[in-house]
Amino acid sequence: MIPYGRQYIDQEDIEAVVEVLRSDYITQGPRIEAFERALASYCGVDYAVAFNSGTSALYCIYKALGLKEGDEFITTPITFTATVSMGVMLGAKPVFCDIEPDTGNMDVNLLESLITERTKLIVSVHYAGHPVDMERVWQVAEKYGLYVVEDACHALGSDYKGHKTGSCKYSHATVFSFHPVKHITTGEGGAVLTKSYELYEKMLRCRNHGMVRGEDWEYAIEFPSFNFRITDIQCALGISQLKKLNHFVQRRRHLAELYKEKLGALESLSLLVEKPYAYHSYHLYPIKLTDKERRREVFKNLRAQGIGVQVHYIPIYWHPFMEKLGYKKGLCPTAEDFYQREISLPMYPALKEEELELVVKRLRSLIDG
DSSP states (O other): OBOSOOOOOOHHHHHHHHHHHTSSOSBSSHHHHHHHHHHHHHHTOSEEEEESOHHHHHHHHHHHTTOOTTOEEEEOSSSOTHHHHHHHHTTOEEEEOOBOTTTOSBOGGGHHHHOOTTEEEEEEEOGGGOOOOHHHHHHHHHHHTOEEEEEOTTOTTOEETTEETTSOTTSSEEEEEOOTTSSSOOSSOEEEEESOHHHHHHHHHHHBTTEEEOSTTOEEESSOOOBOOOBHHHHHHHHHHHTTHHHHHHHHHHHHHHHHHHHTTOTTEEEOOOOTTEEOOOSOEEEEESOGGGHHHHHHHHHHTTBOOBOOOOOGGGSHHHHTTTOOTTSSHHHHHHHHHEEEEOOOTTOOHHHHHHHHHHHHHHHOO
16 A cells, blocks of 8 residues: 555664663653754744644644634634634634635635634644745734734645745744654654744643742642643654755655646646745645546545545534534535545655556546546
């Protein structure tokens, strides 16, 4: 089976982890801050806080920004559930912005029409690794006094108008994920980057039970929270992986070019685009079938032939927990049409060119045969 995504681990990564296992600290030790510094430096921002998952990272930045019951936040329906469910867990109401059909990102032209007196936050999701048009999002946010968070769990290593995703040039904070299928991995893990020392301090407390340390044995719990801590074992892997990130992104972009070359002329599918302002990091390689009625058939046949395709994503408001909150199908027509046509092809640095050729051959035999 050729998976749709997988980690790349080499001997350097293994040795970095083993070194920590032989040390005095396997958690709450020096590798955590070292990983945070390296990540912040790579993205060109002041502060980073590492977490045990991207989901935890989203929860803590929403909490740090004061998102609460009665608030609304605007985001896309084409994302993983964590983007939305972490806001819902804080009592806030998600408002869904329809998408651009050619990138899968939120259509920023629609943002102003969704803002109400209760809107507090815009969460821009960089789908598949392609940055949202963040300068335009920021202009809307400034006009209405809103916070902006970039859910960049797909987009480590991407650029927007020459600025690294994570630099927070046009946002208050950026969230990354380090799940094994992402650009670098810590096994499970995530991080929030920000220019704000105030947000940084709040997230440090949110990560560790709402705790502030005092003298000697003393500590104070300022608000109830969770154990969202990441380990030194994971961060040692993250430091080692980060050294290879540029290579990983270059490899993904090369594979994307090969897919484009071999699939771009087919009338039976369409490819997403890379906008002039974007440097795409290709966490995913989505295609859209012209005939959406054939999507399940094509998906099942590719899986049966050892091609581990996936679909990203079922619109969030189609899920039962959102239906119980009163959301119904038909809310974002472009997003729903996108979902009904989309298939994600294998995309990861260790994907061999002969494997990509096999993916293309089997896909073409199904849709053009």
